Amino acid sequence: MEILAFVIGVVLMVVGLAVSIALHELGHLWPAKKFGVRVGQYMIGFGPTLWSRRRGETQYGVKAIPLGGYISMAGMYPPSPSLRQAQGPGGRSGRAAGGFFATMVQDARDANDETLRGDDDTRVFYRLPIHKRIIVMLGGPLMNFLFAVVLFAILFTGIGVQTATTTVARLSECVPSTTSATATSECTASDPAAPAATAGIEPGDTIVSIDGEPVADFAEASEIIRSSPGQQLTFVIERDGATETLQVTPARVETTVTAADGTTSTTEAGFVGIGPTVEYVKQPIWAGPQAAVQQVGAVAGIIWQLPAKVWNTAVDLVTGQPRDPNGPLSIVGAGRLSGEVAAADAPVLNRVGGFLQLLASLNIALFVFNLIPLLPLDGGHIAVALWEGIKRVWAKLFRRPPPKPVDATKLVPLTFVVVIALIGMGAVLVLADLFNPVTLG
Structure with a gap:
């Protein structure tokens, strides 16, 4: 099942890439046709053609390798000087001298010239205004x-976006020795009870404010709690449509802080023992x-x-x-x-x-x-x-x-x-x- 899901994910990405390429080439095609440029092909992919159909003067198709796409516009570049001169018996001027790169330049000019229909051809890309x-x-x-x-x-x-909300999902039974131990530690008879449970907070309660400061998400509530070890805080909560006020004193626990340079230090932080409800919050x-x-x-x-x-x-x-x-x-x-x-x-x-x-x-x-x-x-x-x-x-x-x-x-x-x-x-x-x-x- 996991392998099947993996394959589906890969296929979806291939399809998504094909759609992205199609939209990219459409972004070229639509204004080119709007401005009157002659477009010979609109192709998605490279390599052998899997499917194609001609509509008007443009051939639309899909090729085997979905790693790109292209549209072929007439006259991407101005005609080469040889096009303006008399052609030889074979209809082409001589090959360019000067080696490999000169030959490449000539080939590019020849390919471009084949899309032109004479000096009076106005439906070419290079004749468009700059903008x-x-x-x-x-x-x-x-x-x-x-x-x-x-x-x-x-x-x-x-x-x-998945967001830790101010609605309480669960409560800790006791206070851990360090903040890093909260997820794995088990309570013993000698561990002090967690402040939230002692104060009367219950799963399903929504924290409205702490010490008069409204809190929009769990991160804001957590910041206030962590910065107030040993200080009594006034929690305003909403339960079953009604608001209640509770007094909670965060316990002191050790926490490790990592500085920007990578060094770590130990300090005290407040802990009350609440876990948030995670929900999708629309932005x-x-x-x-x-x-x-x-x-x-x-x-x-x-x-x-x-x-x-x-x-x-x-x-x-x-x-x-x-x-x-x-x-x-x-x-x-x-x-x-x-x-x-x-x-x-x-x-x-x-x-x-x-x-x-x-x-x-x-x-x-x-x-x-x-x-x-x-x-x-x-x-x-x-x-x-x-x-x-x-x-x-x-x-x-x-x-x-x-x-x-x-x-x-x-x-x-x-x-x-x-x-x-x-x-x-x-x-x-x-x-x-x-x-x-x-x-x-």
Whole structure:
């Protein structure tokens, strides 16, 4: 049964990833078509085509490997100089001289030229105004961000956050010697009775205030209690719809405090012996967007250190050291965590919440990662468009002729290096997720 639940969790993550990719490419497709760009393909995945159907001028399909997707827009780059010159008998100009990278540039230009229909073709991407090009390329990552907002909203506002409330679930019978002993110690005849039970607090009571301070959750109540050892406190509780006032004096128990530098010390804390009721508390509607924005900051902190973090992951893989739980994951790692969430010994709602949080975090990662200003990522195309816009503004300010469109095919060598680096880092993360994984534990 546990294995079946694990498999279901992995399958759900694969489906969730496919939906995320589909929405990402839809974010490119919709504005491209809205602005009149000719789109030849809308594909989810890579490799062999499993299913496809043509509607109008666009072929829609699903491929075998769900690790990405793409849309093919006509004229991503301006036509190459060879397209404007007389073609040879074979209909193509000669191959580029200059070695491997020059050949790559020429291949990219040839592939781009095949999507053009002459100099009078207006339904091409490179002819769009700068702001429209940015909208098309920003649409994909933005869809991932909005999907994450929806998932976080379902998690926080629809399901709620598990919160220790001020309603008493259980009482301790006695006072332990230390706070760390409360969960495991058994009472003896010589142990003093717990203050809460002695004062008359009962399971089901709801603490309204302590010493005149309203308490909204157990954390607030606990903070007051722990900071008041030996001091009599006035508890206002609600029981069966009526309020009562009780006097409770927290007992003194030893507790260990860990400082920011890792050093520990022993001090006294108050203890009354109550355990809270844990409930799902629904958060305000803005909690979802707020969580998404906070997650963007956290992921961005990982992304800009990605090469170093992947290197550390590789070192941990070789040495067998535990991985940083806040480090990067591959889709294999995300699928594995999803399986562990599904197979966890926890209520179904907890597992659903864990899956939603994992999928939302994955979409935030896709949003941030795709904004890196390097081709072939969306951020690279946005950077090219912004550079062309800067050149146009500069020419206009100094009354110079409008510049030619930026030929991004010249960046193919850099793109090649980026792709190889991404493949290498992805391979390291996949191996780490297989042989030195991050687990729920």
